[in-house]
Amino acid sequence: MRAVKFPSQWVVRWAWAIIATFIVGSLLFLIPLRKIEIDPEIKNQLPPDMPAQLNIAAIEKKFGGSELVMIVVEAADVLAPSTLKRIQKLSEELAKVPTVDRVMSPFTLTDVQGTPDGMMSVEPAIPSIPETDADRAALKERLEKNPIVYGNVVARDFKAATIIGLLSADAKDSETVAAVQRVIDAAPGPETVRVGGMPDVRQRVSDDIRSDIRRFAPAGIVVILAFLLFSLRQLRGVVIPFTVQVLAIIVAMGLIPLFGWKMQMVTVTLPVILLALGNDHTIHLVARYQEENLPTEKASGAEIAVRVLRELGFPVITAGITTVAGFLCLLSHIVIPARQLGVLAAFGIAFAVVASLSFAPAVLAKMRRAKPLPNLVNADKAPFLERLLQHNARFVLRNKRLVVGGTLLLTLLAAAGIPFLTVDTNPINYYPSTAPVAETAHTINKYFGGSTEISVMVEGDIQDPTVMKKIDALDRELRKLPQVGFTSSIAQVVRTMNRAISDGKAEADVIPDTREAISQLFLLYNMGGNPQDFERLVDFDYRHALVTARVNSLSTSxxxxxxxxxxxxxAREMGDLKVTVGGFGAVFADLVGAIVDGQVASLATSFLVVMLLNAFGFRSLRAGIWSMLPLALAVPALFGLMGTFGIELNVVTAMLSSIMIGCGTDYTVHFLWRYRDERREGYGAEEASYRALNTVGRGVVYNGISVILGFAVLGLSNFTPVRYFGFLVVVSVAACVLAAIQLMPALVAWLDPRFARPRLAPQPSMAAPRPASVNTEV
Structure with missing residues (x-):
């Protein structure tokens, strides 16, 4: 008994209207596409109501923005006169940059000394450039005693120094980075000079996003066109699927500015995703058209197109909806661009599905009927892939238990790596270790205590000795941690000032016991120094203090x-005070739990949603469960391989499960749908499996290879997570294709699922597979 067929006559009746509507409507999206912008800001990728984000905002409200640019100078000895002169010039020139509010360097930070009369002397940390070896030794000893400079802007081994520019709120990355580069060019020298800070990182990310787009487009187009020509071997087999891809990309990309969104590192994968997945269903349609287009066929090209659409319409809709649902499950992702990617990709895939059900058959209906492909007429002339599918079908059906058992064993072996899976949220790790951004981060970690800061804001009466001592205790506690390379706090300054007015006695390196004594220290400093020297440590009315710790590792753990x-x-020692923990370090830490929780939620949601959609498409819950069996094995195997090969779960790779479930089930759906049709024609389980595999198998393999080649283009990306993402998609799609042409045929032939059994008794003559010599399906 035949299943209900998809209505298709309307496509021929309205063919020209359909073709014109799709082309003109899609090209209209080129208008907003011209206004697309790039946003490399990391904070904009995270929800504004995220606790760590709110804490950063609270801290910046009291202590100003955290934006800064760094010039790092490396030398054999930064105290060498020539090197100090270059550092001094860099410091002076950086202060002239319009977007730089203040400069912190060895020449602008201060040194606190006591005077014989018990007063305080505030001088520049480097009052003059030493001319003799004795002067250099004295300067070295002086800097080693200065906690404001030593380890902060001068490395502890004196092999590096940094000049830090605090930026104004209206500073633009491109202008700032260009101005800093001009400063460096104006002060040449033999020392190694690097630029650091978020403006430089964002500018490089922005440039690399543009570079990725320029790389992906030509590479993807060449790969896909070559593959379509190789696989479908007819001009229409190239033009129709590729046109659907291009139109889907234009529509999805045009939606970005229409929605008020911007291009970010995650969304740069959108064109590749649509290039890889946008022709999936059209390939099945064209492949089936070629199978029906035999020399003995008397129907016209339009009639063949109608028949193909009638047969494939419902499986295409079912597979397409599941792919769309998989991408929409990215709405549970913690990273905002990932959510946006899910929406945009869902729109693009939905457009491609509709186009495959209307635009593609309409074009086929209006084209002259093509000559039949020789390999589909005579099995002896079949190319390698078709012959391989036939051999595969016979092997699978003769070794059903071996195929199923081997698949389970390989899955268990691959999944053994799951305990070793780690999470990484540090954006510096988006780049390989040899990239300038990563090299600068490693240099800062090595010489200045760390490139990742954690800020702790303490609210209370800061001049109260009890509060100040608790701040000091927190500072000392942080210094004990092996991951912390440098700390700064107002408590350090108070201890330094107290020691200075006490003839430098070691026992005076403590917090005074009275509020009056602490207030007196600040008063003495203000008489000789600038009160703004402490603006990053304590606010004007001494109600908020900031403790900063630099982590000397790029590891998120x-x-x-x-x-x-x-x-x-x-919480244990400062419970009576209001403490706010912020900084990018806190954001990275909170993202770990958010990514893990989001991964579990999106995985469960997408799995359940796709299963129910498949069940609805097949009108059978059992069929929905059967359609998910390959993914139930592929998902743990994939995460296990990530753990085994050290591929971290990050903001990009965390998208994998939803995408894998959405598009990976397509191949199984097409196989099961054809298998059910064959069973309801009266064929036995093995014969139906054989016939299904040798018909839709060709489209499944070609489709899978197209997706694999499309996503392989991501290997050209400048960003490490994007390259890993492309690799993982390639592996997962390959696994899903193999499951569709090996595991599923063996399972259905072995277990004969009830959802596909015919309502009438099968014909006894069709109980065994036909010999390959009479098989002309492929």
Whole structure:
């Protein structure tokens, strides 16, 4: 008994209207596409109501923005006169940059000394450039005693120094980075000079996003066109699927500015996703058209197109809806661009599905009927892939238990790596270790205590000795942690000032016991120094103090360990004070849990939603469950391989499960749908499996290879997570294709699922597979 067929006559009746509507309507999206913008800001990728984000905003409200640019100078000895002169010139020139509000360098930070009369002397940390070896030794000793400079802007081994520019709120990355580069060019020298800070990172990310787009487009187009020509071997087999891809990309990309969104590192994968997935269903349609287009066929090209659409319409809709649903499950992702990517890709895939059901058959109906492909007429002339599918079908059906058992064993072996899976949220790790951004981060970690900062804001009466001592205790606690390379706090300054007016006695390196004594220290400093020197440590009315810790590791687990320790310590020892933990380190730490929780939620949601949609499409819950069996094995195997090969779960790779479930089930759906049709024609389980595999198998394999080649283009990306994402999609799609042409045929032939059994008794003559010699389906 035949299943209900898809209505298709309307496509021929309205063919020209359909073709014109799709082309003109799609091209209209080129208008907003011209206004697309790039946003490399990392904070904009995260929800504004995220606790760590709110804490950063609260801290910046009291202590100003955290935007800064750094010039890092490396030399054998930064105290060499020529090197100091270059550092001094860099410091002076950086101060002239319009977007730089203030400069912190060895020449602008201060040194606190006591005077014989018990007063305080505030001088530049480097009052003059030493001319003799004795002067250099004295300067070295002086800097080693200065906690404001030593380890902060001068490395502890004196092999590096940094000039830090605090930026104004209206500073633009491109202008700032260009101005800093001009400063460096104006002060040449033999030392190694690097630029650091978020403006430089964002500018590089922005440039690399543009570079990725320029790389992906030509590479993807060449790969897809070559593959379509190789696989479908007719001009229409190239033009129709590729046109659907291009139109889908134009529509989806045009939606970005229409929605008020911007292009970011995650969304740069959108054109590749649509290039890889946008022709999936059209390939099945064209492949089936070629199978029906035999020399003995008397029907016209339009009649063949109608028949093909009638047969494939419902499976295409079912597979397309599941892919769309998989992408929409990205709405549970913590990263905003990932949510946007899910919506945009869902729109693009939905457009491609509709186009495959209307535009593609309409074009086929209006084209002259093509000559039949020789390999589909005579099996002896079949190319390698078709012959391989036939051999595969016979092998699978003769070794059903071996195929199923081998698949389960390989899955268990691959999944064994799951305990080793780690999470990484540090954006510096988006780049390989040899990239300038990563090299600068490693240099800062090595010489200046770390490139990732964690800020702790303490609210209370800061000049109260009890409060100041608690701040000092927190500072000392942080210095004990092996992951912390440098700390700064107002408590350090108070201890330094107290020691200075006490003839430098070591026992005076403590917090005074009275509020009056602490107030007196600040008063003495203000008489000789600039009150703005402490603006990053304490606010004007001494109600808020900031403790900053630099983490000397790029590992997210190390950063999270420090953040968790701070939270535990402050809750235990500073419970009577209001403490706010912020900084990018806190954001990275909070993202770990958010990514893991979001991964579990999106995985469960997408799996359940896709299963129910498949069940609805087949009108059978059993069929929905059967359609998910390959993914039930592929998902744990994939995460296990990530753990085994050290591929971290990050903001990009965390999208994988939803996408994998959405598009990976397509191949199984097409196979099961054809298998059910064959069973309801009266064929036995093995014969139906054989016939289904040798018909839709060709489209499944070609479709899978197209997706694999499309996503392989991501290997050209400048961003490490994007390259890993492309690799993982390639592996997962390959696994899903193999499951559709090996595991599923063996399972259905072995277990004969009830949802596909015919309502009438099968014909006894069709109980065994036909010999390959009479098989002309492929």
């Amino acid at each position: 190390d950063i999270a360990a420090v953040v968790n320790h701070i939270r535990e310590y402050t």
